[in-house]
Amino acid sequence: MILSMQHPEENPWQITAEKEVYNNPWINLTEYQVINPSGNPGIYGKVHFKNRAIGIVPLDANLNTYLVGQYRFTLSQYSWEIPEGGGPLDEDPLDAAKRELLEETGLTAANWTQIQTMHLSNSVTDEYCVIYTATGLEQHEAEPEDTEQLTIRKIPFDDVYSMVCNGEITDSVTVAALLKVKLLLSENRINL
Template sequence: MSTEDLHLFEAPVSSQRVFDGNLLHVNRDTVRLPDGAEATREYILHPGAVMIIPQLPDGRLLLERQYRYPLHRVFIEFPAGKLEAGEDPLECAQRELLEETGYTASSWEYLGVLHPIISYTDEEIKLFLARDLSAGEAQLDAGEFVECISMSIDEMVAGVIDGSITDAKTVSGIFWAQQKGLK
């Protein structure tokens, strides 16, 4: 943290683990606020993830339709997945693209990082652009059901505007795709 931000810093006083799950861990911390008062902060620890923006040979982008239980609906999103302990983010991106879509890519570019929900999780999503795709057979995990679709950038932007694309990482990915000049 830079010294110019110290007036905003919240110093940890104590920390308690309140839930340990298979994927997520929830902590409740007491912090000292910049004015000296104390407050409680609850947050989720996450192992990190990757998201892939796969460009098909025709220029369209490869996406997935997947049911997301917490919101009880199907979402359109870019392929993504959780990092395994100690896993290199690029290797995770390559693995997830193959597992979820059956595609491999011969060209990979790291784009940046996304913090999807800064108010209550430490999750970071590393973003990758995958080009020169070759089709193959998806290798979905047990209990994973994904439908692959393709869309142009214009169709995706229209989906954000009409509310059919609302996944935050995908909306961010559309921005990145536009900045890379994808159509």
């Protein structure tokens, strides 16, 4: 085992060149020529996300939550998830969360609490996520985007938690959010 003498927050990577490989309204892919931490030349690809990921765990007074089902193009399979989406990096994440909850479920909430921030896949992307709980729910009409074909399910929270534990839910934002909510509920730190 080799112990580093370098301060843990100093960047051990050297960038010697970079080129944009791909760019669209949502992502940018850059390839970097680098000198890696061991001093050897190499390449590194980075996907930059132009939006911040947003996740919401809506909870009603009876401890039900809402899942959104949709076919995920990238996975070629159906996925059950908490309401989630994206918001521009210069937009307040709470405003994005309120919009996403209304769009996908038709719900509005009187109370919002930020419970988690996380990087989603820090080995290849800089995607950053903010997760909220939403309580004091009121039902309105959903306003999905034209690219979304959604199914909404209202389910007791404990059943959704079991779906995470059984591997029925695999979306990373949803898994992290529901595990965090379970912990907060066990510590009586969520007011319904």
